[in-house]
Amino acid sequence: MSLKTTVKIKAMTKTLLLIDGNSLAFRAFYAMYNQLDRMVAHTGLHTNALVAFNNFFDQVVEKMNPDYALVAWDAGKGATTFRAKIFDDYKGDRQTTPPELSEQFPYLRKMVDLHGIHSYELPGFEADDIIGTYSKLAEKAGLKTTIITGDRDLTQLVTDNVSVNVTKKGVTELDRYTPKFLAEKWGGITPSQVIEMKSLTGDTSDHYPGVTKVGLKTAIKLLNEFGSLDGIYQHIDSMKTSKLKENLLNDKESAYRAHELATIRTDAPVELEMKELINQPINFQELIPFYEELDFKVQLAKIHSMQKAGMVGQDQEEEKNVQVTELKAANLDHLSEIKNYLTVYFQTDSDNYHTAKISAFVVGNENDGYFASRDLELLNSSVVRKLFKGDLPKYVFNAKELIVLLNRLGLQINNLDFDFLLVSYLLDTTDNDNQLATLANRFNVFLESDAEVYGSGVKFKIPENNETLFSHMANKASTISKLHDPSMKKLSDHQQAELYRQIELPLSKVLASMEINGIKLDQAELKKLGQEFDQRIFELEKQIYEEAGQEFNINSPKQLADLLFAHMKIPPIKKTKTGYSTAANVLEELAEKYPFVGLILQYRQLAKLNSTYVKGLLEVVNPDDSKIHTRYLQTLTQTGRLSSVDPNMQNIPDRDEEGKRIRKAFVPSHEGWEIFGSDYSQIELRVLAHVTGDENLKKAFESGEDIHAATARSIFGLSTDQKITFDQRRRAKAVNFGIVYGISDFGLAQRLGTSRIEGKEIIQTYFHEFPKVKNWIDSIIALAHKQGYVETIAQRRRYLPDIHSKNFNLRSFAERTATNTPIQGSAADIIKIAMIKMQQALDDNHLKAKMLLQVHDELIFEAPKQEIDILEELVPKVMDSAVKLNVPLRVEAHHGVNWYDEK
DNA sequence: TGAATCACG
DNA sequence: ACGTACGTGATTCAA
Structure with missing residues (x-):
């Protein structure tokens, strides 16, 4: 078929879409019932039915693109329908609408409205009757009509020009009833016989009875023989005596009443003319704030990307790019004009800010504009130094990172006030990928992701072009500025302002200094240990191959399982998703009967120590100061604990003697100093x-x-x-x-x-x-x-x-x-408070001791030997009084010449 | 990239 | 009847 004829057909036969609003709303609500608690807008409004209804518009209505459309609603409370007048128990047993759905109705109507479709209700009539009436009017006018409903009763309206789509699953999967489909589905029944059928079977959801013991099958059989309710009762005398005949006679009155109730009116006094039902374009102008009110992130992002692609018009205001000026020696004095607050953002070329290249920086705010440069020398100017040291509240994304980066440049910053990364983490830890673009999205602020602008993986590259780089960085800075008010507001609403101001924000500074200080690694000691491990691994390898009678990759659980459970025919103990388990607890059990397995266990232990802790640590040690500078992730865990990466300093071996030896390589960074450690005893059980x-x-x-x-x-x-x-x-x-x-x-x-x-x-x-x-x-x-x-x-x-x-x-x-979570997380709260107080105590007492590491319930320090006595009293005191619980907190302290001897 | 394994609290 | 204790990160293999 050529394009021309398609267009012609479309032009000739206009289409009408009639939607049964109440029925679909119920469907939508129950289809997403298990999402009810997940889908709540910031206002507290449940949105599950709204989400489903919106999907319905996107997926079904948009595809149909009808010329005319109408959503029919049941008239609200207080309006008695003619059906209720016939039968006062009509819909009697139906559950009252759950309040979580009721509250969504006004918004559903608004959603319909903003999609350019008329809503209509008529006192005394149900949505069905409005639909029935318009379907007849449309037929007279020569339109093709599609009805969408969750209610099969409406199939009585099916004709060659009217199809009824009944929801099958959710609200987007539909069965399309035509006269033919109806006959196939229900044993040859015609649309008008749908009413006859309901008269016999009754309706459980509308709570009216038909004839006792008559269900779908019996009804179809009766209708195929007698055609209609009238037909049945005209021939009832000639029927053989049976229970069915008896029931039909007894329930004649209820059957005829059901007939009346099931019949959809096609003559309701509807007032809208067809031309008023013309399908209007979507009102994006108002749809955006509407979606914002509902927290419809996905939909807003969709509109946003359509706007970017030029498919949807937008305000001039939004089109406007963030103002950014390249900072140069000549315009440095512009910076002294900045008032109220200062947003600061530094761009690096990798996550590890201890080693990353600092590509560029941007400073500024929404009123005074943004200034960006790649020239880090400019930061040494007195204008910038003054600005950073000054009283202006600083707005940033990741305060700890910024402190470390500035420290590398010999700079300091004061009055860090707003860290959007920390705030977002406190508000909601779920799905936090620590990316500004994603977190901004939660507040309906849209920003291109770093991956979109810089590329990702091997394609990652900081743009050489100033305009590209500076504009993205200014967008980021502007996003941080704009997010201050809404995110801080939410923080107070959650009663979390104190958690932020008293714990997380000050902690980020403490952590920064711990990371900057680092812990010294005795590389020679570790290498020596590595050589010993290498040798023993080599010998174990030889012995294992010999006893196995073949060479294989011992590090491959798959190959090991093949050897043990197939080749050697050892009975397996446990399965994994992909095969038989060779985990340590399994092998330990096997080793009792098969000494050979013990060799594997020894090999595994040494291989782990060697690759993760000897090779691994030697790879990440900073060659300049021979120190390990871990990064604590302050905004990752679901409970409030820290985590540690590059390297992980929170899982250095301690449980087995062999592994513990790694700790001998962690030493103080000065002659005559010691490692000092202090840990909470049973903090979680005390909590x-x-x-x-x-x-x-x-x-x-x-x-x-x-x-x-x-x-x-x-x-x-x-x-x-x-x-x-x-x-x-x-x-x-x-x-x-x-x-x-x-x-x-x-x-x-x-x-x-x-x-x-x-x-x-x-x-x-x-x-x-x-x-x-x-x-x-x-x-x-x-x-x-x-x-x-x-x-x-x-x-x-x-x-x-x-x-x-x-x-x-x-x-x-x-x-x-x-x-x-309340237990693990409260313990995390306690040690975080202790760390802040500890840093303060070290400063107040003018001690040289440095806090180096945190391992969930313990703190590791290095200190001059002369300070050990002081620390032994001070550290436990600060830690056990950090928080007042209704049980005592107990703290144990130890010290030694390295981390191994500190025990 | 996911699964398996193993290091820590 | 369900499957089976909370929170992490690094390395290795195998698709």
């Missing part, structure tokens, strides 16, 4: 005692007794003079861990190597002994269900979007995190 208020648990901590022993005493019913066996303590320790992690009988049994039944008994006994722990767990899960998030003692927040999932696994996981 548990605090948040639950459990008397028994509190008592255990107040007595100063070993907590696992105390727990053993409680759950195994031992008196104070009875001795606790090693195994009882071990089991109690596993229970304590289990409680903190969100226990299950199976999980506990697995770890204790006992039966599930016994696991269950132990948990029950624990809860009996520590009843408030049980109460707290129950109530925190209930709270998570109610509000969708949990909080730590410092109002750190973690959202749990899966807490209402229908998927058991996802929901259970969310419930376990609901109990674990």
Whole structure:
């Protein structure tokens, strides 16, 4: 078919789209019911039905592009329909509309309106009747009509010119009923017989009865024989005596009433003329603020990209690019004009700001414009130094990074006030990729991502062209400036301003100095260890190949599994997604019967130490100062802990003697100094005692007794003079861990190597002994269900979007995190506060000691030997008084000539 | 790029 | 009945 004829046909037969608003709204609401809690706008409005309805417009209506369109609604409360007058229990048992849906109706209507489509309702009539009436009017006018509904009753309106699309799944997958499709689907029934059928079967959703015991199949059989309700009753006398005949006779009145109720009116006194139903273009002008109100990020991003592609008009205002001037020696004095606040952004060529090349910088604000340059020398000018040191509040994205970069340039900055990265993290940790463009998106501010402008992976390149680079950087700076007000407002709404001002923001400075200081690595010591490991690995390799009778890659779990479970025919113990597991706990079990497997375990241990901790650390040590400068990620974890990368200094081996030797290579950076370490004892269980208020648990901590022993005493019913066996303590320790992690009988049994039944008994006994722990767990899960998030003692927040999932696994996981996060996260709050106070104490006491590392519940320092005595008193004091809990905090301190000897 | 493994609290 | 304890990062293999 040529394009010309297609156009002609379209031009000749105009189309009308009739939408059953209420029916689709209900469909949309229940189709997205499991998303109900996830889809809430900042205003608190539920948006699940709105989202689905919007998808419906995008995917269905846009494709149809009808000439005329109308959404019909049931008239609101107070309007009695003619059906209710016939039958006062009409729709009687139907659940009242849930409030979460009711609140969406005004917005649904507005959405329809902004899509250029008329809404219509008529007191005394339902949406069905409006649709029926217009479908007849359209037929007379020679239009092709499409009806969209979730209600099959409307199929009675089907003709050659009227098709009825009934929702199949959600609101975008539809069954298209034509006379032919209807006949195929329902045993040869015609559209008008749909009414006859409903008369016999009744309608459960509208709550009117038909004939007792008559369902779809019987109804079709009767209609095929007698044609209609009238036909059935005209011939009823000739029917054989049967239960069916009896029911038909008994329920004749209800069948005829059902007939009347099921019949859709086609003569409702509708007022709109067809020409008023012309499908209007989408009103983007108003749709954007509307979507913003609903927090429709995806849709806003879509409009934004359409605007960029020139497909949709936009205001001149938005078109305007951010003002950016290249900064030069000649115009430096412009900077002294900047008032109110100063946004600062530095562009680097890689994530590791300790080593990255600093490509360019931009400073400025929304009123006074932005100034960018690649010339870092300009930063040494007195104008810039004064500006950075001055009182203007500074707005940045990642304060810690900026401090480190400036430090590299010998510069300092004062009055860091707004760090959008930190603020976004505190507001919501979910899906935080730490990218400005993504985080800005949460506030409906759109910015090209670095990947779009600079490329990613091997294609990444900082543009050589000044205009490209400076304009992107100015856009970033402008985004930071614009996000100050809305994000700080939200922070106060969440009661998190103190968490930000008193903890995270000051902490970023402390962390910056820790990173800058770094920890000294004795490279010779580590290399020596590496040589020993190399030698032993080589010998183990030889022995393994010999005993295996072949060479293979021992590092490949797949090849190892092949050897063990196929070639050597050892019975496997555990499976992974892809094959048989060769994990350490499996191999340990096998090693008891097959000594050969023990060699693999030894090989694995040494290979790990060698590659990750010997080679790995030697690769990242800074050759200039022989120090390791890790980066703490302050805005990554879901609980509020820090993490550490490049390298990870929070997982240096400690549990096995062999691995611990790595720690000998971490030494003080000055002669006559020592490594000093201090750790909280059982901080998480103490937090548990605090948040639950459990008397028994509190008592255990107040007595100063070993907590696992105390727990053993409680759950195994031992008196104070009875001795606790090693195994009882071990089991109690596993229970304590289990409680903190969100226990299950199976999980506990697995770890204790006992039966599930016994696991269950132990948990029950624990809860009996520590009843408030049980109460707290129950109530925190209930709270998570109610509000969708949990909080730590410092109002750190973690959202749990899966807490209402229908998927058991996802929901259970969310419930376990609901109990674990307040504990792990509050412990993180405590050590963060301690770190800020610790830095302050070191400064106040004019100590040379430096805080170097944080490992979740411990702090590592280096200090002159003469200061060790002071630290032994000061550090525990600062740490255990950081936060006042209703149980004491205990801190242990150690020191030595290296990190190994500090224990 | 994901899975498996193993290092830490 | 569901599957099975919380939070991380680095290395290696194999597609």
